[in-house]
Amino acid sequence: MTDKSTRPSAxxxxxxxxxxxxxxxxxxxxxxxxLDVAAGGFVALLGSSGSGKSSLLNLLAGLDRPxxxxxxxxxxxxAEMSGEELSRYRRHSVGMVFQAFxxxxxxxxxxNVELPMRFAEMERSRxxxxxxxxxxxxxxxxxLAHRPSQLSGGEQQRAAIARALVxxxxxxxxxxxxxxLDSRTGSEILDxxxxxxxxxxxxxxxxxxxxxxxxxYAERLIFLADGKxxxxxxxxxxxxxxxxxxxxxxxxxxxxxSGQVGHATHGTAERGPQSESAVPPGKVTx
Amino acid sequence: MKAGDLVELAARNLRESVLRNSxxxxxxxxxxxxxxxxxxxxxxxxxxxxxxxxxxGLFDTIVVTSRRSLRGFDRRPPGNGPPPAESRSLDENxxxxxxxxPNVLEATPDIRFVTELHYQxxxxxxxxxxxxxxxxxxxxxxxxQGHFFSSDTADEAILQIQFADDLLGIHPEPxxxxxxLNANTQALIGxxxxxxxxxxxxxxxxxxxxxPAEKRxxxxxxxxAAASGAGEPAASFSVVxxxxxxxxxxxxxxxxxxxxxxxxxxxxxxxxxxxxLHIMLPSGMRESEAxxxxxxxxxxxxxxxxxxxxxxxxxxxxxxLGFNTFSxxxxxxxxxxxxxxxxxxxxxxGSLALTVAALGIVNTLVMAILERRxxxxxxxxxxxxxxxVKKLFFAEAAFMGLVGGILGVALGWSIxxxxxxxTNIYLRRQDLPAENLWSVPWWLVVGAIVFAxxxxxxxxxxxxxxxxxxxxxxxxxxx
Numbered sequence: 001m002t003d004k005s006t007r008p009s010a011x012x013x014x015x016x017x018x019x020x021x022x023x024x025x026x027x028x029x030x031x032x033x034x035l036d037v038a039a040g041g042f043v044a045l046l047g048s049s050g051s052g053k054s055s056l057l058n059l060l061a062g063l064d065r066p067x068x069x070x071x072x073x074x075x076x077x078x079a080e081m082s083g084e085e086l087s088r089y090r091r092h093s094v095g096m097v098f099q100a101f102x103x104x105x106x107x108x109x110x111x112n113v114e115l116p117m118r119f120a121e122m123e124r125s126r127x128x129x130x131x132x133x134x135x136x137x138x139x140x141x142x143x144l145a146h147r148p149s150q151l152s153g154g155e156q157q158r159a160a161i162a163r164a165l166v167x168x169x170x171x172x173x174x175x176x177x178x179x180x181l182d183s184r185t186g187s188e189i190l191d192x193x194x195x196x197x198x199x200x201x202x203x204x205x206x207x208x209x210x211x212x213x214x215x216x217y218a219e220r221l222i223f224l225a226d227g228k229x230x231x232x233x234x235x236x237x238x239x240x241x242x243x244x245x246x247x248x249x250x251x252x253x254x255x256x257x258s259g260q261v262g263h264a265t266h267g268t269a270e271r272g273p274q275s276e277s278a279v280p281p282g283k284v285t286x
Numbered sequence: 287m288k289a290g291d292l293v294e295l296a297a298r299n300l301r302e303s304v305l306r307n308s309x310x311x312x313x314x315x316x317x318x319x320x321x322x323x324x325x326x327x328x329x330x331x332x333x334x335x336x337x338x339x340x341x342x343g344l345f346d347t348i349v350v351t352s353r354r355s356l357r358g359f360d361r362r363p364p365g366n367g368p369p370p371a372e373s374r375s376l377d378e379n380x381x382x383x384x385x386x387x388p389n390v391l392e393a394t395p396d397i398r399f400v401t402e403l404h405y406q407x408x409x410x411x412x413x414x415x416x417x418x419x420x421x422x423x424x425x426x427x428x429x430x431q432g433h434f435f436s437s438d439t440a441d442e443a444i445l446q447i448q449f450a451d452d453l454l455g456i457h458p459e460p461x462x463x464x465x466x467l468n469a470n471t472q473a474l475i476g477x478x479x480x481x482x483x484x485x486x487x488x489x490x491x492x493x494x495x496x497x498p499a500e501k502r503x504x505x506x507x508x509x510x511a512a513a514s515g516a517g518e519p520a521a522s523f524s525v526v527x528x529x530x531x532x533x534x535x536x537x538x539x540x541x542x543x544x545x546x547x548x549x550x551x552x553x554x555x556x557x558x559x560x561x562x563l564h565i566m567l568p569s570g571m572r573e574s575e576a577x578x579x580x581x582x583x584x585x586x587x588x589x590x591x592x593x594x595x596x597x598x599x600x601x602x603x604x605x606x607l608g609f610n611t612f613s614x615x616x617x618x619x620x621x622x623x624x625x626x627x628x629x630x631x632x633x634x635x636g637s638l639a640l641t642v643a644a645l646g647i648v649n650t651l652v653m654a655i656l657e658r659r660x661x662x663x664x665x666x667x668x669x670x671x672x673x674x675v676k677k678l679f680f681a682e683a684a685f686m687g688l689v690g691g692i693l694g695v696a697l698g699w700s701i702x703x704x705x706x707x708x709t710n711i712y713l714r715r716q717d718l719p720a721e722n723l724w725s726v727p728w729w730l731v732v733g734a735i736v737f738a739x740x741x742x743x744x745x746x747x748x749x750x751x752x753x754x755x756x757x758x759x760x761x762x763x764x765x
Contacts, residue, residue, distance in 0.1 A: 063666070063759050064759050096668065102660070102663075115665070115668060116669050120669060
């Protein structure tokens with residue numbers, strides 16, 4: 001594994017600003033942040049509420065445009081893209097996971113996961129298969145025809161991850177993915193994110209206010225306050241010694257993927273040599 | 287997003303709030319139905335009028351007369367025709383020429399004369415006219431008692447009801463002037479009636495000095511007594527009184543000769559049979575000094591054209607041949623203008639309901655935006671472009687329009703049907719024949735559905751643009 005600091009950047013911001021006008025006053029949600037997220041990195045954005053971390057994430061996602069500054073992906077500035085180009089960027093390069101899961105309540109899980117493929121104009125005949133695979137990967141293979149309301153929060157979030165990953169984006173953006181979940185379920189979700197990061201080399205940027213979780217999974221923590229970066233610290237390998245073996249390890253993943261509360265890390269280890277080799281070195285190199 | 291996905295998503299979104307969307311769609315349906323019902327009524331009435339007019343023979347018929355006046359040669363015809371010197375005589379050659387003009391179905395001579403008919407020994411003086419076989423299609427013979435002529439040369443007669451009443455000695459009561467076909471008139475059918483007429487015979491001694499059919503510089507006064515001068519040899523022809531027994535085959539309560547007004551005939555005979563009688567006609571008198579050939583000359587011709595639309599062109603062509611023409615075309619023009627205005631008004635009233643329905647679509651979709659705010663945000667976050675969102679709302683509007691349009695056409699058709707049945711029940715009670723007042727042509731069906739989709743899509747413009755403009759960050763903000 002190469003040192004992550006030498007890897008090319010997946011996404012970079014240059015003095016990016018996002019101001020909101022609220023009547024007379026201007027709120028500087030993001031106030032001149034310059035960041036460089038390496039490809040394949042797992043970055044946590046931390047900060048109290050109102051610190052601008054979600055606003056920054058929206059800028060990275062191309063859901064919002066900066067007031068000033070630039071967001072550079074593959075040498076192109078998102079701030080200068082047309083609406084159509086931005087939607088193409090979101091469709092093919094970004095997967096998003098939200099605190100509120102944001103599955104479409106009137107659609108089954110399978111339909112929810114198929115939806116991004118519809119926008120990406122994926123060949124119709126391949127969609128159900130790919131969607132099923134994506135759901136099986138997160139352990140929901142038996143819940144394809146269920147609607148979100150029939151699932152637990154953790155299951156919904158796993159379905160949302162399946163949806164975020166189905167178009168194989170290079171960047172996974174998660175906005176408080178564990179915010180609505182209890183700590184054990186939250187860990188499972190982060191295991192899944194970590195697995196995507198490790199297995200597919202997907203860059204993950206996660207907004208959270210749970211520092212403990214962030215420390216366990218991320219390789220870099222960026223602290224924001226008042227729209228500015230106040231601290232940017234890589235997690236030193238020693239401090240994360242136990243990271244690869246979260247406390248949930250050993251419960252095992254439901255082998256038939258029935259969606260019983262699963263414990264993905266164990267499953268990850270069983271997935272194959274790639275994940276086995278990818279996870280531990282990832283911890284030691286940054 | 288591909289069209290297939292768009293339709294699929296639109297359909298499933300519509301299914302999600304099925305009650306509201308059904309009501310909106312029903313609104314469009316009612317709007318389209320009122321439009322279709324109104325317009326089909328207008329079209330039906332117009333068709334009814336056209337059908338009646340066409341079958342009356344008034345609007346596809348041109349009356350052709352010679353420019354020569356009965357009184358003299360030097361009288362200029364009204365209008366801008368050639369001088370009388372160049373005008374032609376309206377003879378058999380001219381008839382054939384006119385009959386060969388494009389869009390002319392037939393050109394038949396108008397043979398009509400006043401004469402005496404004897405029925406059971408009693409003389410009756412009336413106007414008699416020859417009818418071509420094509421006249422049998424006119425609606426004047428729709429309710430004929432008996433039947434039309436069996437052939438164009440049969441010794442048969444059809445009576446107009448007033449004349450039948452005269453024969454029967456019935457005088458209509460002042461309060462109820464219209465005569466009715468009944469058992470009394472039925473009794474006349476099959477009876478014999480005797481026609482008295484004057485046959486014109488070329489005098490053999492003058493046949494040699496016959497000149498080519500050109501006019502002479504100074505015509506002699508035509509003796510008015512020639513027709514009645516029975517048996518007296520005139521300058522070059524003789525007139526012989528004759529009688530012919532005819533069988534009454536039909537009685538009509540309409541007026542087949544309506545175009546003639548007060549001079550309309552009361553007794554009708556097969557045209558060819560009458561022609562074969564060589565009856566001395568006023569026109570023959572006038573021509574007598576010029577042409578004693580066997581080529582018959584006519585006072586006027588009735589030219590039947592393929593459709594009322596051809597009247598004008600045929601009229602022009604006949605005028606170029608050097609004859610005067612007359613038609614009732616202007617009356618149809620006014621009639622068409624009337625129906626165009628009627629259709630417009632009916633269309634406006636029908637459209638009002640559709641306008642209300644269009645507002646219903648706007649309302650439903652704007653509501654849907656509010657309701658699906660988050661969903662729109664999600665779709666944008668996972669890769670939907672503004673265009674995709676816009677198209678989706680547009681497709682939903684069009685879908686409602688399409689379903690509403692089809693529903694509306696079906697409903698409008700049913701309404702028209704009910705109106706028609708109701709009217710016919712009323713007509714039957716009034717002892718009138720049933721009529722088709724209502725017509726839904728295929729273009730109205732297609733047009734109404736297309737119109738409904740268009741109106742719906744126009745209604746969808748604003749909601750779709752609003753949905754597309756929705757800021758995904760705002761839409762996804764946790765509430």
